[in-house]
Amino acid sequence: MLYFRACPRCELGAVEAKEDWDGYYFLCLNCGFVLECRSASMTSALLVEEQRNLETVA
Numbered sequence: 116m117l118y119f120r121a122c123p124r125c126e127l128g129a130v131e132a133k134e135d136w137d138g139y140y141f142l143c144l145n146c147g148f149v150l151e152c153r154s155a156s157m158t159s160a161l162l163v164e165e166q167r168n169l170e171t172v173a
């Protein structure tokens with residue numbers, strides 16, 4: 116599964132959903148950004164990343 120222009124870092128890269136023994140993760144084919152997630156949904160992954168950012172700010 117490919118998500119075009121879905122990368123939270125470079126915002127232009129296509130993000131590919133991958134699965135390994137530890138769960139799902141998303142790899143940006145443009146900048147190499149890796150986003151780990153337990154769910155196979157890119158939306159869930161982005162929400163997790165958003166929460167992480169909020170925790171960092173707070």
Ligand SMILES: [Zn+2]
Binds near residue numbers: 123127143144145147
């Ligand atoms: Zn990227």
